Amino acid sequence: MPRPCATAPAWLVHATFLAALAVVATAYPLAGPALRPSVSMLVIALPIVTFLAALANGNLPDRRPWLLAVAGLVLLFVIQVCWPTWIEDLGRAEGTLTDLTRSSAHTLFLVGTAVAVRRRASADPGGMIDAALFGLCAGGPLWEWVLRPHLPGDASAGGQLLLLADVLVLCAVAGCLLRIGMMAAAGRGTLGYLMATAVLTLAATVTSALAPGGSGVWSAELMLAAFLAIAAAPLHPGAAAVTVPPPVVDRTVRKQRLWWLAVSLSANPVIAAVQAIRDEGSSSLLLPVGTLLVVPLVLLRIRLLSAQRDQAERTLAYHATHDELTALRNRRHITAEIDRALADLDSGALDEVTIMLCDLDGFKPVNDRYGHPAGDAVLRAVAARLTGVVRHADLVGRLGGDEFLILCRGSAGLDPVALTARIADTVRAPIPVPGAVVSVGVTTGVAQARPGETVDRETLIGRADTAMYAGKAERAATYS
Known part of the structure; x- marks a missing residue:
């Protein structure tokens, strides 16, 4: 032209x-x-x-x-x-x-x-x-x-x-x-x-x-x-x-x-x-x-x-089931999926249900120092990294704030300990934000349900939440 x-x-x-x-x-x-x-x-x-x-x-x-x-x-x-x-x-x-x-x-x-x-x-x-x-x-x-x-x-x-x-x-x-x-x-x-x-x-x-x-x-x-x-x-x-x-x-x-x-x-x-x-x-x-x-x-x-x-x-x-900021599944959808997975577990269609509750470490200082645009960039980067390390069938969602939840259906190919380590290593990598490059950590609490257990969604999430806070306390004690 x-x-x-x-x-x-x-x-x-x-x-x-x-x-x-x-x-x-x-x-x-x-x-x-x-x-x-x-x-x-x-x-x-x-x-x-x-x-x-x-x-x-x-x-x-x-x-x-x-x-x-x-x-x-x-x-x-x-x-x-x-x-x-x-x-x-x-x-x-x-x-x-x-x-x-x-x-x-x-x-x-x-x-x-x-x-x-x-x-x-x-x-x-x-x-x-x-x-x-x-x-x-x-x-x-x-x-x-x-x-x-x-x-x-x-x-x-x-x-x-x-x-x-x-x-x-x-x-x-x-x-x-x-x-x-x-x-x-x-x-x-x-x-x-x-x-x-x-x-x-x-x-x-x-x-x-x-x-x-x-x-x-x-x-x-x-x-x-x-x-x-x-x-x-x-x-x-x-x-x-x-x-x-x-x-x-x-x-x-x-x-x-x-x-x-x-x-x-x-x-x-x-x-x-x-x-x-x-x-x-x-x-x-x-x-x-x-x-x-x-x-x-x-x-x-x-x-x-x-x-x-x-x-x-x-x-x-789409907006009814997805988080607007990260494009992950939102709280409503992922809690419904946990209920569906537990129902499949009770019917024998699944041999295990695992949830992993992830809470970011050091996120608030990033927000306070660099502002909300930087915090949003961190959340989007973490969402992409979590999606990249889980299995294809696993579901990653954002519960709100800096809390994420991963739902794993079935035990095939799943090693929760190894996955927790991969999540920590992946999230810890530097993240470019407007005006700086930052790094955040993550503490993950794992809870599992197997056939024969009587457990509902609230109980399972409560277990993962307890494990997550135990991990945070253990980390605080280690560095104190």
């Missing part, structure tokens, strides 16, 4: 865009029918140049999707070469090869742009789907009550289908771009120009359909303004930021989003119902086409909500 080069300041990009817009808005109507195709060709070629320049100097990371977008721009340039007056006939819905090629070009550019900003959108997938649904719902009335009534009588079904798909997709894209821009400030300049492109293209389409007497000058000027906005997008200094994901947003499932899904599913049927009440017939393509676009998004939204719920349940289940 080429390293980003210095780009023009934002104010210069804005000023150049406005100046170019003023020149084109003046030159196009004054050029006359003979020269207007040449003006259009120059303007349509401009974004191809600016995108390729931005790709060359590294201002647009993720080259492949942007090259796909450029391919769409090149196809629009080819259309201008082959059909010079297409830009004034956007809303005619004639179903010609021009319409099909233009729709394909729009699709290429939009797909390339969508892939390029996917990382930016990935931080808020639910919001992106909601924004797309909002755009689709807004596009329905625009088509049904603004565009369709003003289509020419010779508009074909295929042409209407292509035009409707263009309108709905552009509305959805505009909604998504607005949502992405709301998520973080970085890249908003480029996103704003892309947003302007979508809005100006929609405005050009509507103006073309409403143009009195078939004049398409106004729609052509709006479309040329859209091309100028595309040309400015990669030149803005924030262009590189549109592919950088913003900070993770709150993905909490909200009730109003479920209501929004209901609104999205109901929008097109409601419009169809209004048509029926007005006795406008049922020939509109909005209901089938709009539904084909809305339903997959709604299903994707429901799937995302379901995944979020499952993840929340897994998170709750």
Whole structure:
């Protein structure tokens, strides 16, 4: 990937865009029918140049999707070469090869742009789907009550289908771009120009359909303004930021989003119902086409909500059984496991149950001298070391504070004395903490239950606790 080069300041990009817009808005109507195709060709070629320049100097990371977008721009340039007056006939819905090629070009550019900003959108997938649904719902009335009534009588079904798909997709894209821009400030300049492109293209389409007497000058000027906005997008200094994901947003499932899904599913049927009440017939393509676009998004939204719920349940289940600081099993879980192990011992499924109660020596001075962050680092290091020295099937948990408990099911491969020594040696190794390297010791009390003994969890833990404190007393006597 080429390293980003210095780009023009934002104010210069804005000023150049406005100046170019003023020149084109003046030159196009004054050029006359003979020269207007040449003006259009120059303007349509401009974004191809600016995108390729931005790709060359590294201002647009993720080259492949942007090259796909450029391919769409090149196809629009080819259309201008082959059909010079297409830009004034956007809303005619004639179903010609021009319409099909233009729709394909729009699709290429939009797909390339969508892939390029996917990382930016990935931080808020639910919001992106909601924004797309909002755009689709807004596009329905625009088509049904603004565009369709003003289509020419010779508009074909295929042409209407292509035009409707263009309108709905552009509305959805505009909604998504607005949502992405709301998520973080970085890249908003480029996103704003892309947003302007979508809005100006929609405005050009509507103006073309409403143009009195078939004049398409106004729609052509709006479309040329859209091309100028595309040309400015990669030149803005924030262009590189549109592919950088913003900070993770709150993905909490909200009730109003479920209501929004209901609104999205109901929008097109409601419009169809209004048509029926007005006795406008049922020939509109909005209901089938709009539904084909809305339903997959709604299903994707429901799937995302379901995944979020499952993840929340897994998170709750994890926190219910694990210690937040060390990620070991917590007191509730490990005491339940001791009860289960003793039950297996009584049923003959186990030949021995051993618990080892570990209490750190010298932990409080570390906490007092270096602070709680250092103490937390020690606890996490000890947790990892205890997990590393026990058997794979043994269970290590944190009871609280600097107390740990190890549950060993069965006697196979277990030597409590040797394991106690390994624990002491392992825990004693130096531990790096913020601002220092410290060392702590550990005293371990061992208690065992064998078949035929009548012992419960409290009794077994009490034995281990007694053994642990006996060990501490013996150590204190040794060093006194």
